[in-house]
Amino acid sequence: MIIHEKSSNQVAIITIEGEVDLYNAKELKDILDDKMRTHQYEIVVNLEKVPFMDSSGIGTLVTAMYKLKKYHGNLKVCSVHGSVAKVFKLTGMESHLEVFDTEENAVISLVNERESAD
Numbered sequence: 001m002i003i004h005e006k007s008s009n010q011v012a013i014i015t016i017e018g019e020v021d022l023y024n025a026k027e028l029k030d031i032l033d034d035k036m037r038t039h040q041y042e043i044v045v046n047l048e049k050v051p052f053m054d055s056s057g058i059g060t061l062v063t064a065m066y067k068l069k070k071y072h073g074n075l076k077v078c079s080v081h082g083s084v085a086k087v088f089k090l091t092g093m094e095s096h097l098e099v100f101d102t103e104e105n106a107v108i109s110l111v112n113e114r115e116s117a118d
Helices: 025-037 055-070 084-089 102-118
Strands: 002-009 011-016 042-050 076-080 098-100
Touching: 002 025, 011 102, 025 055, 025 098, 042 055, 042 102, 055 076, 055 084, 076 102, 098 102
Parallel strands: 011 042, 042 076, 076 098
Antiparallel strands: 002 011
């Protein structure tokens, strides 16, 4: 698993390449926790290049989202497809995590939430 980080409109964007499973989900958790430690409470996770994600990866995303909400932030997911989309649907994660078609739409959603809260 390779993780790329960037930002857009003060939103942290984490792009993952490769499988997310029990063996490397902690690496993703550590990066998400690090964002929160540095007061970055708006995060988009791009899963376009993730061919497989097990329940530990999904659990990591949901846990981070609930932590971010404590700080009036949020986590959005984008570009979910294939077997990852099936896992999201089967586990009911779509009702917990907001999933967007594109990274841009996910960022816009977070910016709109921020602006409506002001």
